[in-house]
Amino acid sequence: MNEIKPFSHPVYVTRPLLPDLEETGKMLEVIWESGYLTNNGKTARQLEFELERFLKVKHLSLFSNGTAALQIACKVLGLSGEVITTPFTFAATAHCLSWCNLKPVFCDIDDADMNIDPGRIEEMITPDTSAILPVHVFGYPCRVDEISGIAEKHGLKVIYDAAHAFGVETGGRPVGTYGDMTMFSFHATKVFHTIEGGALSCSSADLKKRAGLLRNFGIINEECVIEPGTNAKLNEIQAAVGLLVLKLVEEEIGKRRILTNIYRSILEGIPGLKYSTDMKGVVHNYSYFIIRVDAGEYGMTRDRLCEKLKEYNIFARKYFYPLCSQFPCYCSLPSSDPQNLPVANRVAGEVLALPLFGGMSEDDAGRICRIISYIRLNNTEVSHE
Numbered sequence: 001m002n003e004i005k006p007f008s009h010p011v012y013v014t015r016p017l018l019p020d021l022e023e024t025g026k027m028l029e030v031i032w033e034s035g036y037l038t039n040n041g042k043t044a045r046q047l048e049f050e051l052e053r054f055l056k057v058k059h060l061s062l063f064s065n066g067t068a069a070l071q072i073a074c075k076v077l078g079l080s081g082e083v084i085t086t087p088f089t090f091a092a093t094a095h096c097l098s099w100c101n102l103k104p105v106f107c108d109i110d111d112a113d114m115n116i117d118p119g120r121i122e123e124m125i126t127p128d129t130s131a132i133l134p135v136h137v138f139g140y141p142c143r144v145d146e147i148s149g150i151a152e153k154h155g156l157k158v159i160y161d162a163a164h165a166f167g168v169e170t171g172g173r174p175v176g177t178y179g180d181m182t183m184f185s186f187h188a189t190k191v192f193h194t195i196e197g198g199a200l201s202c203s204s205a206d207l208k209k210r211a212g213l214l215r216n217f218g219i220i221n222e223e224c225v226i227e228p229g230t231n232a233k234l235n236e237i238q239a240a241v242g243l244l245v246l247k248l249v250e251e252e253i254g255k256r257r258i259l260t261n262i263y264r265s266i267l268e269g270i271p272g273l274k275y276s277t278d279m280k281g282v283v284h285n286y287s288y289f290i291i292r293v294d295a296g297e298y299g300m301t302r303d304r305l306c307e308k309l310k311e312y313n314i315f316a317r318k319y320f321y322p323l324c325s326q327f328p329c330y331c332s333l334p335s336s337d338p339q340n341l342p343v344a345n346r347v348a349g350e351v352l353a354l355p356l357f358g359g360m361s362e363d364d365a366g367r368i369c370r371i372i373s374y375i376r377l378n379n380t381e382v383s384h385e
Ligand SMILES: *Cc1c(COP(=O)(O)O)cnc(C)c1O
Pocket: 065, 066, 067, 068, 089, 090, 092, 093, 135, 161, 163, 164, 184, 185, 186, 187, 196, 197, 198
């Protein structure tokens, strides 16, 4: 096989979707003209309306970021005590609970979809449990019906972290219609973004109203402040960026789908690599492309592959390693014991997110696959261990 050259520029795991600068300028002119920059302005309300339609949810509220949205969901739903969640997620999921004086209880994940394993949830329930906080990891939907069943049986609230699942549908319904509330993140690294931003969806007008109050200091009107809220508003400029990005998002998802299929078709021939495929009855958003490395079969560990890829200017990411249950702030919780989380601990050592964004060319995806194959076949470096 011919020597394969590194990329001339670094290829990162993602690149934010950027709207046309001139069009953005025009939107900014209108905002400048109005002199109204934040506080639930016209642009933010328009984005809320358009996202309700795009995500097919009854009610949606915008926030300054997904983390603030999730904290407000915990407050609005009056959670207390313990909340069962997954350790295989971004730090924000567990941290939101801590910030709300709730105790995260880590439940193991399912090897197939890497989401919280509904079959393990019930044994984690105690008299202090008030809710379940599952994550649709990498945009693959959780087993929502089983989770609803458990929640109903035990009188628990459910908040979904759908930070990865913008536009995803399962069981004939958009993800934002399951559970009591669903959080979306609109951070620049997500498939749809407002630079920084987030949202909560719910089916109750009352919940939306309370979330809106908490987002703005609990202020009802000039002379009435009803409860201790926070400041988690999305400003007009970010909302404008959101309106423009929203127009591009379907095309972006389409491009990512094509790249995903290229990855799948080429990687299929490489021993020791696994990846997720499309699920029946699910509308996917192709937000991430994750491979799982079987060190024995592939011939090297995930960590070593990740290091080798850097030599080719490819910057893959170990999502999600370490697990939240391994963070110093959570590792002494009883549920963080690796014996309680065997699947999550194994999976965290296997996963690698490869570059995936619409601006990447199909040739780039093919080249990344060939490099991964080349690295495997040329893994001749003598081990000094
Ligand atoms: C990005 C992300 C968040 C946090 O969202 P922000 O908008 O960055 O605050 C929460 N959970 C998961 C799984 C995420 O990936």
